[in-house]
Amino acid sequence: MASTDDVLAVVGLIFALKEKKVKRKNRSIWCKEWLMKRRVHSHVNLLAELKMFPKDWHNFLRMDHDTYLHLLNMVAPIIEKQDTIMRNAIPPHDRLVATLRFLSTGRNYEDLKFSSIISSQALGRIIPETCKAIYKVLRKEYFKFPRSEEEWKDVAKVFEKRWNFPHCLGAMDGKHIAIFLPAGCGSEYFNYKNHHSMVLFAIVDGNYRFILCDFGTNGRISDGGVLKNTMFFQKLDNNLLCIPTDTVVANSTRKLPYVFVADDAFPLRTDLIKPFRQADLTTNKTRILNYRVSRARRIVENAFGILASRFRIFHTKISIDPKRIESVVMASCALHNFLMKTSESSYCQRECFDVENVDEGSITQGYDTLDSAIVNLQRRNLGNTSIAAKKVREEYMEYFASEGSVPWQNNFIR
Incomplete structure (x- = not known):
């Protein structure tokens, strides 16, 4: 049996740790207003203009328009999310474009958020998920390892x-x-x-x-x-x-x-x-x-x-x-x-x-x-x-x- 002094010491330690714990700040707003205007400011809008300039489109995403649509059709069913009563989900098109820009430029999430109009926290989830989906849909046909x-x-x-x-x-x-x-x-x-x-x-x-x-x-x-x-x-x-x-x-x-x-x-x-x-x-x-x-x-x-x-x-x-x-x-x-x-x-x-x-x-x-x-x-x-x-x-x-x-x-x- 533990002595009373031991119990009091443990309780004291627990309270001391709780006091040191930094309280999480309450959000003043749920989402920054400019991030809610993705349809206006996102680089997805730029892609609509780049259709008229195939070379620039290719430089932007490392592939031509038809190849991109082919890839999007393959990954969309995996990366698509459902809208909720709280907010609309980020579309597969936006997710894939942000991921390809991340891979093709090497920019970090904090930098990429200003052109994708997606928060860095969301990009931290979206990009690895989309990369995993890309590998999943491509590996069977385009990443074959000889087995015979x-x-x-x-x-x-x-x-x-x-x-x-x-x-x-x-x-x-x-x-x-x-x-x-x-x-x-x-x-x-x-x-x-x-x-x-x-x-x-x-x-x-x-x-x-x-x-x-x-x-x-x-x-x-x-x-x-x-x-x-x-x-x-x-x-x-x-x-x-x-x-x-x-x-x-x-x-x-x-x-x-x-x-x-x-x-x-x-x-x-x-x-x-x-x-x-x-x-x-x-x-x-x-x-x-x-x-x-x-x-x-x-x-x-x-x-x-x-x-x-x-x-x-x-x-x-x-x-x-x-x-x-x-x-x-x-x-x-x-x-x-x-x-x-x-x-x-x-x-x-x-x-x-x-x-x-x-x-x-x-x-x-x-x-x-x-x-x-x-x-x-x-x-x-x-x-x-x-x-x-x-x-x-x-x-x-x-x-x-x-x-x-x-x-x-x-x-x-x-």
């Missing part, structure tokens, strides 16, 4: 046709997405670049589209552990991805395994090829291998670059709760795939992509993430590499130096 051998082979055919790399299942990379320090998180998201981040891991197909995005690893985890923290790696390591078995390459008698390509931030594996390190470039064969791997891998760099250039949210530190950042990032990646498929010519022009001058052996750089708040993963330490993994890379090296060569490759290793 035939689907993986279809991906590989594109790499072989466009990038002269047979049996390639995708180009992978990871990026640190800058965020503001969430309250009470300490150093959980603090990375080696001395800022706070979460990591986006992605695999891109031969058409610059994401076939997989895994977001949420906190920036404090070593870059070498990014791949291992994904569900993709667990399935890859346990042979659960239905990846095709080794087959003979077209126009060759050589049997090669199906592989992913990556940079030096990832481990060399029998199913993952990366370039030789600089110290190992002692022969023309090793240099050719590096050129061919890098040529296929540049796709993922351009894909991230296009994503960051079109959705300027990646040029700022994302200042929302980490649990809600995932919906923002995944919606942006889904929109990238959606626009690459429905309006590629207007979404990304020629300057977005790396272009090779095969005669001179030079490359005109396309878009990348160097001028954004996205940070590359660090190079991985050598660690232990299996003999089997080294043998696979050597087999590809021999193939690229012989029957798999392309006429211009020697121009890029001089």
Whole structure:
């Protein structure tokens, strides 16, 4: 039994805490008068004028009018709210426009409220909800992950046709997405670049589209552990991805395994090829291998670059709760795939992509993430590499130096 003194001490502590608690201020008005005039001042009215100027419409929402209406028709049933006797609900059109402006400009809620005529508190609910709806309606058709051998082979055919790399299942990379320090998180998201981040891991197909995005690893985890923290790696390591078995390459008698390509931030594996390190470039064969791997891998760099250039949210530190950042990032990646498929010519022009001058052996750089708040993963330490993994890379090296060569490759290793 507690003594009387103990009981009195607890009661006293409760009263002391209550006195320290700051009383919530009563609202003087329910809603500011200018926020109630959305139909008059909102940027939705500007869109009506921009219909006459297609290029400006596209710059405003990162898509043309017909593509926007298609997207609105898909998400409206999910984000539409019912009017009440107290007030009218914010229409799906206003919600989607505000969300696309948030993604395309990187402006914070407090700034965006003056053009959307929606309070920052409401935007804090609307934008994550709409992002989640965008990802939900787009992922099935525009964010497909291969689930059979035939689907993986279809991906590989594109790499072989466009990038002269047979049996390639995708180009992978990871990026640190800058965020503001969430309250009470300490150093959980603090990375080696001395800022706070979460990591986006992605695999891109031969058409610059994401076939997989895994977001949420906190920036404090070593870059070498990014791949291992994904569900993709667990399935890859346990042979659960239905990846095709080794087959003979077209126009060759050589049997090669199906592989992913990556940079030096990832481990060399029998199913993952990366370039030789600089110290190992002692022969023309090793240099050719590096050129061919890098040529296929540049796709993922351009894909991230296009994503960051079109959705300027990646040029700022994302200042929302980490649990809600995932919906923002995944919606942006889904929109990238959606626009690459429905309006590629207007979404990304020629300057977005790396272009090779095969005669001179030079490359005109396309878009990348160097001028954004996205940070590359660090190079991985050598660690232990299996003999089997080294043998696979050597087999590809021999193939690229012989029957798999392309006429211009020697121009890029001089």
